[in-house]
Structure formats: structure tokens, C-alpha cells
Amino acid sequence: MRKPVFRGTKPLALTGVLLALSTILLAACGGSPSTLDPAGPIAGRESNVFWLLLIIAAIIFVGVEGMLIYSIFRFRERPDSPPAPQWHGNLKVEIIWTVLPAILLGVILFITIQGLFDVAKEPEGKTVEVTAYGHQWWWEFYYPDSKITTADSLVVPPNTWVKVKLFSNNVIHSFWVPQLTGKTDVVPGHDNVRTFKADKPGRYTGICAEYCGVQHANMRFDVVVTDNFDKFQTWQREQQAAAANPSSDLQAKGKQLYLDQCTTCHGIVGVLENYTGKEDPTVQCVNPEKQNGCLIGPDLTHFGSRKLIAGGVLENNVDQCQPGGDLSNCNLAKWLQDPQKVKPGNDMVIGQLSKDDIAALVAYLESLK
Ligand code: HEC
Ligand SMILES: [Cu+2]
Structure with a gap:
């Protein structure tokens, strides 16, 4: 007797569960800062790598699954079908499925390494330097040129390279602004550097992306991109001033x-x-x-x-x-x-x-x- 591929109502139930799960997953996407919505060249470069790899993977997936599904139906056992030919070992097929993936992985490696070098390039032209200091559990920002100390908000000008020196004297944190730049670890005793540039004014969410203790999830910050460079300088001057005197x-x-x-x-x-x-x-x-x-x-x-x-x-x-x-x-x-x-x-x-x-x-x- 032939065995059915699925038994009973299981496939239906399974589909239901999968659908429900994917709904929950997709619901989490709304409104959060997304790497797929880049607002600067570094994040843009990173999302390009993502899309390229996704397209390659999608073509392979559709190709392989298509052949699989085609074979399942085209060559399925029918009541009058003769026994399938029995053979094993096929040099041609084995060479193809070894060489093709190797070439593909080589292409993917190339795209990835090229992307890595691009995002690590020394910025050219005017650069704003900032030190991001990861505390448990908040970010401090220090501007060495203007000697300003602030927290929670990283204020930067638009269309200007920002060079962020990442500093920690406690545990490892990770600096991540999904719309502007990928994650970079903030390691005690090892000062990593992250550069980014914002194309337009706005407020972008930053996140600590390395588990650094119980309140790790509440270690966010804002990247505030000012309307223009002048506004950024005005902000710096205001921050350099001592605190306002009480007026009541x-x-x-x-x-x-x-x-x-x-x-x-x-x-x-x-x-x-x-x-x-x-x-x-x-x-x-x-x-x-x-x-x-x-x-x-x-x-x-x-x-x-x-x-x-x-x-x-x-x-x-x-x-x-x-x-x-x-x-x-x-x-x-x-x-x-x-x-x-x-x-x-x-x-x-x-x-x-x-x-x-x-x-x-x-x-x-x-x-x-
Ligand atoms: C024992 C040290 C300590 C004392 C004392 C203390 N704070 Fe804090 N305060 C902190 C720390 C640490 C944070 C940041 C906590 C975090 O985000 O994890 C903080 C955060 C804050 C913030 C939020 C600042 C920001 O930019 O996010 C305010 C406002 C604040 N404290 C006000 C006060 C006031 C007012 C007092 C006195 C009544 C006070 N604190 C006493 C350690 C202290
Ligand atoms: Cu952290």
C-alpha cells in the first residue's frame, strides 16, 4: 500500500501555526528603525549587500524548489508506473553540485569583503569627531574638538562624516544606528572606530546591540541630525556654556x-x-x-x-x-x-x-x- 505524504489534518494545522507565527514576526517590523530604510552612505552600502545576497539566494531558492516540486509531480509513482531505474554515483552531477556552490560562495565572499572595505574607509573631507562612551546602561558622548560632554543624544550635522571613537571601561557594548551604520563592538581596552554620514536632517534611533546586563534593552540613544552645519555649530556653542542660573x-x-x-x-x-x-x-x-x-x-x-x-x-x-x-x-x-x-x-x-x-x-x- 502507498503511504500518504501527509496524514490527517496535520498539514492544515501546521500551516495555521506557521501563518500565526509569521504574523507575529512581521508585526514586530512596523515602526522600528530599519536597516532596510538607510539614511546615509554606510547603511546604504550595507543594505545593498543585503539585497544583492537576497536576490542571489532567492534565485537559487526558486530554482531548486521549482525543480524539486516539478520532480515530485512529474515523476511521482502512478499505479501503472514501472519500477524506477536503480543507479548510484554520477560524476557529472557531483561535479556540478560541488563546483557551482563553490563559485557562488566565492561571489558572495567577494561582495561581502568589498562591502567590508567600503564601510571601513577613512572618511574624506570635513569630519566631526565624537567619543561614544558605553556605560551600564546609557551612552555618553564627548566631542574632543569643542570639549562638550552630553548623554543620550548624539548631535551631528548633515552630509558630514562623523567619526565615532567607541570607548568602554566596563563591559562590551555595541554601537548600532540601523538607519545610519551597522553594529560595532565597544570593547574595553580596544578602541574601535565607526564612521557614518547622514544624508538628511532628522532623528534616528541608536541601540546597544550587545547584551551588557539586565537593562541592556534600555540603552538607546538618539542621533539628532541638525538642519545644517551652522545649526550644529550653534548647538555646540550652547552646549559649551555653563548651566543657566535659576530664574525662580x-x-x-x-x-x-x-x-x-x-x-x-x-x-x-x-x-x-x-x-x-x-x-x-x-x-x-x-x-x-x-x-x-x-x-x-x-x-x-x-x-x-x-x-x-x-x-x-x-x-x-x-x-x-x-x-x-x-x-x-x-x-x-x-x-x-x-x-x-x-x-x-x-x-x-x-x-x-x-x-x-x-x-x-x-x-x-x-x-x-
Ligand atoms: C549613585 C549615583 C547617582 C545619584 C546619587 C543620582 N543619580 Fe541620577 N543617575 C545616575 C545614573 C547612573 C543615571 C543613568 C542611569 C541609566 O540610564 O542606566 C542617572 C540618570 C539621571 C537622570 C537622567 C539623565 C539623562 O540624561 O538620561 C537624571 C535627570 C538624574 N539622574 C537626576 C538625578 C538627581 C536630580 C539626583 C539627586 C536627587 C540624582 N540623579 C542622583 C546616578 C545617580
Ligand atoms: Cu550596552
Whole structure:
């Protein structure tokens, strides 16, 4: 008796399960930053490699599966068919299926290596240098030319090469901006460099792509591409300035609270004594005993101008944080209320702040544009 290829209703059930799974998978694609939507030459080069390989793979897949399906139907056993010819070993076929894949893999290797060299090229012309410092679990950005320290937002000009020196003194992180550049490991003691260029202004999501501890998934950052180079320079000048002075009693109270409770971990230029924010972390932060100017938390000098809080675990929604207003939807207030609840395991361990103290700190920190 002939055995059926499938038995019972299994194929139907299997198809159903596969369909359901693929729906879940595809649903995850909506809205996330995609490598298939490149916004600069490096990411563009990388996605070209992807498409080329996909097309080659698709042609092979359709060819092989087509022949398979054709054979299954064309040469299937029929009630009156004679026994199939019995033979084994065919030199011609074996040579073909050894040589063809070898050539194909050679082509794929060539395309890949060419892509690798292209994305590693030294940039030409004007270049902005930045050091990206991977902390557990947030990114600090230091601009050696203008001596600025900031966090969460990597601000760069459009159509300009950006050379990012990747630094860590803790664990291995990975710097990844899907729409601008592929992943590059951030290894302690081994300073990798990643270059990229953004074609147009905008805000692009950056991600840490190496598991670096419990809050690894909340180690995001923004790449903010300014409208033009002048705007970038204006931004640099603003960031070089010391923190704004309090302009209300509430803000002044917030400043005092900062001085009393937050200075062990956070620097504010012009407020914290001996803190300039100008120190190069790759020099300052390599020796754990000499952490002069190498603070454990983000620089807050211009916190109010940033869009993210603590590695993007929250948005800095300034409009909900107006002084004197209702702070129940203010994310900064949520953070200060209980940072361990918002981002369990992070290094900001503080005592409980009162509602009034939080209101004062929110008023002060959001005023630091
Ligand atoms: C023991 C060290 C420590 C103390 C004390 C501390 N913080 Fe933090 N703070 C951190 C760390 C570390 C982060 C980043 C956490 C992360 O993203 O994983 C942080 C993040 C923040 C952020 C978000 C900054 C950004 O750019 O993402 C704000 C705002 C902040 N702290 C305010 C305060 C205030 C106000 C105080 C004082 C009441 C304070 N912190 C006390 C360590 C500290
Ligand atoms: Cu990380």
C-alpha cells in the first residue's frame, strides 16, 4: 500500500501555526528603525549587500524548489508506473553540485569583503569627531574638538562624516544606528572606530546591540541630525556654556537639592565645583582609582535640551513638566520618584524624595536648556 505524504489534518494545522507565527514576526517590523530604510552612505552600502545576497539566494531558492516540486509531480509513482531505474554515483552531477556552490560562495565572499572595505574607509573631507562612551546602561558622548560632554543624544550635522571613537571601561557594548551604520563592538581596552554620514536632517534611533546586563534593552540613544552645519555649530556653542542660573525660587531650591544630593554622580558645569565637563573620558576614566571628572551618571548641564531620559527608558516630555503644573504625566518626575522602579538595577540609587523636592528638581533640571 502507498503511504500518504501527509496524514490527517496535520498539514492544515501546521500551516495555521506557521501563518500565526509569521504574523507575529512581521508585526514586530512596523515602526522600528530599519536597516532596510538607510539614511546615509554606510547603511546604504550595507543594505545593498543585503539585497544583492537576497536576490542571489532567492534565485537559487526558486530554482531548486521549482525543480524539486516539478520532480515530485512529474515523476511521482502512478499505479501503472514501472519500477524506477536503480543507479548510484554520477560524476557529472557531483561535479556540478560541488563546483557551482563553490563559485557562488566565492561571489558572495567577494561582495561581502568589498562591502567590508567600503564601510571601513577613512572618511574624506570635513569630519566631526565624537567619543561614544558605553556605560551600564546609557551612552555618553564627548566631542574632543569643542570639549562638550552630553548623554543620550548624539548631535551631528548633515552630509558630514562623523567619526565615532567607541570607548568602554566596563563591559562590551555595541554601537548600532540601523538607519545610519551597522553594529560595532565597544570593547574595553580596544578602541574601535565607526564612521557614518547622514544624508538628511532628522532623528534616528541608536541601540546597544550587545547584551551588557539586565537593562541592556534600555540603552538607546538618539542621533539628532541638525538642519545644517551652522545649526550644529550653534548647538555646540550652547552646549559649551555653563548651566543657566535659576530664574525662580523653585528652580533655586532645585539647584540646592542637586548640590546636596546628586553631586556624587552627576556633574553640572558652573554649579559643581571643579567640574568642567571638558575632560576626555578616554583619558580620565581608564583608571578606576583616578576617576577625577569621571562621574557615574550623565552630565546634566543641558539636560532640559535632551529628548531622552536614562537610555531612552522614558522620553523627556518637557510639556508635561511645567513648573507649578500637574506633574503626574511628567516623565522626569516619574524618574526621580523611583528610578529603580522605572529601570530596575540601574546605578541611580537614591533616597525617597518628597513631592515638593521633585517639583523643585524638575523645575530646575528642565530649565537647563
Ligand atoms: C549613585 C549615583 C547617582 C545619584 C546619587 C543620582 N543619580 Fe541620577 N543617575 C545616575 C545614573 C547612573 C543615571 C543613568 C542611569 C541609566 O540610564 O542606566 C542617572 C540618570 C539621571 C537622570 C537622567 C539623565 C539623562 O540624561 O538620561 C537624571 C535627570 C538624574 N539622574 C537626576 C538625578 C538627581 C536630580 C539626583 C539627586 C536627587 C540624582 N540623579 C542622583 C546616578 C545617580
Ligand atoms: Cu550596552
